Amino acid sequence: MGFFARLFSGNSKTKMSFAEKLKYIFTGSEITEDFYDELEFALISSDIGSKTTTLILDELRDQIKDKKIKQTDKAKELLKDIMKDILKKAEGDDLDFPLVLMVVGVNGVGKTTAIGKLANYFRTKGKNVIIAAGDTFRAAASDQLEVWAERAKVRIVKSSEGSDPGAVVFDAISSAKAKNADCLIIDTAGRLHNKTNLMEELKKISRIVEREMPNAEFHKAIVVDATTGQNAISQVEQFNEAVGLTDLVITKLDGTAKGGFLLSLANEFNIPVRFVGVGETIDDLLPFNADEFVDSII
Amino acid sequence: MGLLSNLGEKLNHIFSKLTKKGKLTELEIKEAMREVRVALLEADVNFLVAKDFIVKVTEKAVGEEILKSLTPGQQVIKIVRDELVELMGGGASKLEVSSNPPTVILMCGLQGAGKTTMCGKLASLLKSQGKKPLLVACDIYRPAAIDQLKIVGKTANVEVYSESIKNAVKIAENGIAHAKKLGLDTVIIDTAGRLHIDETLMGELIEIKKATHPTEILLTIDAMLGQDAVNVGKEFNEKLDITGVILTKLDGDTRGGAALSVKAVTGKPIKFCGIGEKIGDIEPFYPDRMASRILGMGDVLTLIEKAQANFDAEQVKKMEESFRKNAFTFDDFLIQFEQINKMGNIKDLIAMIPGAAGKINANDIDESRLVKFKAIIQSMTPRERANPDLIKASQKKRIAAGSGTTIQDVNQLMKQFEQTKTMMKNMNSGKSPMSLFGKRKF
Numbered sequence: 001m002g003f004f005a006r007l008f009s010g011n012s013k014t015k016m017s018f019a020e021k022l023k024y025i026f027t028g029s030e031i032t033e034d035f036y037d038e039l040e041f042a043l044i045s046s047d048i049g050s051k052t053t054t055l056i057l058d059e060l061r062d063q064i065k066d067k068k069i070k071q072t073d074k075a076k077e078l079l080k081d082i083m084k085d086i087l088k089k090a091e092g093d094d095l096d097f098p099l100v101l102m103v104v105g106v107n108g109v110g111k112t113t114a115i116g117k118l119a120n121y122f123r124t125k126g127k128n129v130i131i132a133a134g135d136t137f138r139a140a141a142s143d144q145l146e147v148w149a150e151r152a153k154v155r156i157v158k159s160s161e162g163s164d165p166g167a168v169v170f171d172a173i174s175s176a177k178a179k180n181a182d183c184l185i186i187d188t189a190g191r192l193h194n195k196t197n198l199m200e201e202l203k204k205i206s207r208i209v210e211r212e213m214p215n216a217e218f219h220k221a222i223v224v225d226a227t228t229g230q231n232a233i234s235q236v237e238q239f240n241e242a243v244g245l246t247d248l249v250i251t252k253l254d255g256t257a258k259g260g261f262l263l264s265l266a267n268e269f270n271i272p273v274r275f276v277g278v279g280e281t282i283d284d285l286l287p288f289n290a291d292e293f294v295d296s297i298i
Numbered sequence: 299m300g301l302l303s304n305l306g307e308k309l310n311h312i313f314s315k316l317t318k319k320g321k322l323t324e325l326e327i328k329e330a331m332r333e334v335r336v337a338l339l340e341a342d343v344n345f346l347v348a349k350d351f352i353v354k355v356t357e358k359a360v361g362e363e364i365l366k367s368l369t370p371g372q373q374v375i376k377i378v379r380d381e382l383v384e385l386m387g388g389g390a391s392k393l394e395v396s397s398n399p400p401t402v403i404l405m406c407g408l409q410g411a412g413k414t415t416m417c418g419k420l421a422s423l424l425k426s427q428g429k430k431p432l433l434v435a436c437d438i439y440r441p442a443a444i445d446q447l448k449i450v451g452k453t454a455n456v457e458v459y460s461e462s463i464k465n466a467v468k469i470a471e472n473g474i475a476h477a478k479k480l481g482l483d484t485v486i487i488d489t490a491g492r493l494h495i496d497e498t499l500m501g502e503l504i505e506i507k508k509a510t511h512p513t514e515i516l517l518t519i520d521a522m523l524g525q526d527a528v529n530v531g532k533e534f535n536e537k538l539d540i541t542g543v544i545l546t547k548l549d550g551d552t553r554g555g556a557a558l559s560v561k562a563v564t565g566k567p568i569k570f571c572g573i574g575e576k577i578g579d580i581e582p583f584y585p586d587r588m589a590s591r592i593l594g595m596g597d598v599l600t601l602i603e604k605a606q607a608n609f610d611a612e613q614v615k616k617m618e619e620s621f622r623k624n625a626f627t628f629d630d631f632l633i634q635f636e637q638i639n640k641m642g643n644i645k646d647l648i649a650m651i652p653g654a655a656g657k658i659n660a661n662d663i664d665e666s667r668l669v670k671f672k673a674i675i676q677s678m679t680p681r682e683r684a685n686p687d688l689i690k691a692s693q694k695k696r697i698a699a700g701s702g703t704t705i706q707d708v709n710q711l712m713k714q715f716e717q718t719k720t721m722m723k724n725m726n727s728g729k730s731p732m733s734l735f736g737k738r739k740f
Binding site for chain 2: 041044045046047049050051106107108109110137138139140141143144146147148161192193194195225227228229230231232234252254255256257258261280
């Protein structure tokens with residue numbers, strides 16, 4: 001334990017908040033190799049990943065050289081702009097209605113909570129929303145969603161635990177048609193993306209929606225937990241391969257994790273980030289904004 | 299993903315220029331450590347933890363004699379791996395028992411880590427060890443959390459204590475009193491997920507700890523956690539002085555560097571792992587497997603266990619008999635397919651085999667072919683399955699039509715079947731064809 005104890009005790013830099021850490025980096029002093037080392041630390045600590053971090057820092061080095069910048073504080077805006085440029089690709093256009101939104105993701109990322117918030121968001125925008133409790137696997141998942149439906153003041157279609165999620169979705173579609181709903185949000189059970197048979201189930205739900213509501217906008221949003229590390233990329237990759245993702249929702253950004261994997265995602269996929277979750281109450285869901293996101297990291 | 303970026307291959311590449319064996323030099327080590335560092339960061343090991351780890355391993359590796367049986371690359375991996383094992387090890391996967399029962403186990407962690415599911419798994423495990431556990435539902439915040447624990451408790455066949463009051467400390471206390479009254483020896487307290495920086499909710503946990511004197515305080519950590527794992531581990535440990543860590547969702551494809559990070563900042567043993575959604579999907583923590591996994595070097599032990607767990611012993615025995623009698627039929631072939639299918643995604647299985655990296659391209663494996671083959675066999679009559687010689691041109695035509703495939707597909711299957719049969723025959727004199735997966739369980 002010796003060297004780890006040393007590492008995380010006393011005046012170790014981990015004790016400093018992120019903002020303090022960065023203040024220490026952008027002091028206005030001369031740019032040295034240490035400056036790049038510190039930046040690398042800051043970026044990797046936000047889960048940006050070593051590949052994308054190298055990419056960003058290489059670009060920064062080039063620009064610093066081109067623009068003959070000498071002081072660290074001048075480099076700050078440059079770095080931010082590089083990151084914002086990457087993330088601009090991740091800002092989405094406006095959503096069209098009628099909309100069917102299938103929400104997918106691994107276990108425990110906060111899908112059910114996010115759906116409650118989404119339902120509320122759309123309802124307050126004047127939309128007629130219905131939720132389909134498609135997670136028929138996890139114990140009490142539909143009860144949890146029902147509470148959120150109540151809070152969001154929207155209708156929910158559910159069925160008993162262990163029943164076929166396809167059947168629930170079918171019922172919800174019938175209800176959405178009968179009630180002339182603008183927006184149908186489908187909850188699905190959390191599943192690890194490397195489980196082939198569970199991914200097949202999502203394809204089945206997709207087929208039902210495509211068959212029954214051919215004229216609706218059909219979106220498939222993945223919810224990713226901001227505390228996730230590099231596995232976020234594998235999650236998006238594999239869910240995207242299975243159902244063709246159209247949106248990203250990032251949850252739990254109210255903790256100390258920064259969700260930096262978004263930069264890697266923006267760099268590798270063309271999937272817009274729609275919302276970010278920043279708390280446990282129903283209003284804690286914000287449209288994604290690249291500038292604000294970068295400002296929270298740097 | 300990542301098959302070709304395997305650390306072992308990269309290191310072997312670096313060292314491939316070296317033909318002369320002898321001692322590892324500082325320069326070679328430095329180059330190798332750059333790759334090790336990237337591997338650790340890609341696996342989500344915390345930046346500072348990785349940095350110090352590398353300093354330490356470099357010290358150890360310089361001047362190290364290269365073992366005769368190893369290449370320099372393998373030697374470096376061995377040093378790195380041994381060090382990882384040592385750092386993550388220590389402390390067996392055993393729960394302490396209180397001398398003054400009931401033993402109280404307090405579960406804590408972030409939202410969505412998998413606490414409630416893990417409570418059920420622990421209760422079920424303890425029950426199978428002859429303990430009498432009680433689950434106490436103290437997550438009074440998340441909608442339907444108590445209902446979830448009740449359902450999980452029902453599956454584990456363990457009673458769940460709950461109240462509708464909004465006071466988690468009181469519920470915990472009453473739960474323990476309830477256990478005493480019923481003569482139950484272990485109390486597992488499920489608590490709400492919370493952020494480590496949420497003063498109010500962390501305060502609640504401290505209060506529960508004060509009121510219940512837990513023997514074990516287990517921090518549940520999602521194996522997919524990124525760099526933030528150090529902050530989470532540190533805060534929970536500082537506030538609660540946890541006794542151990544449980545790693546969940548290890549059945550995913552994450553490299554799980556969070557395990558090293560959390561162990562590094564807390565110094566507390568990782569006691570158990572969650573490896574699936576079923577109540578029995580809990581296993582002890584194996585530092586050696588975790589080390590290989592973090593380094594992206596495959597996990598052959600998990601593969602073997604997975605094979606053993608999923609193979610139906612009875613069916614395999616039957617099949618082995620067929621092999622011995624040289625009476626391998628299409629029915630046996632079908633069983634074989636089904637056994638393989640049960641083990642999960644073939645690409646994932648390959649990713650777990652260290653040597654397979656680079657040699658087998660996962661994308662070359664067409665899983666739909668297995669499905670096709672199954673359909674073809676299912677379109678054969680029982681007599682045809684038992685006597686493949688009966689299958690002539692007209693039968694093939696019928697089978698192809700029945701299974702929605704082509705005659706070429708049927709021929710391909712027949713060819714594969716013959717090859718397998720020949721292989722079986724050759725092996726018959728020697729080892730069991732299933733010996734790859736070990737004999738233990740059959």
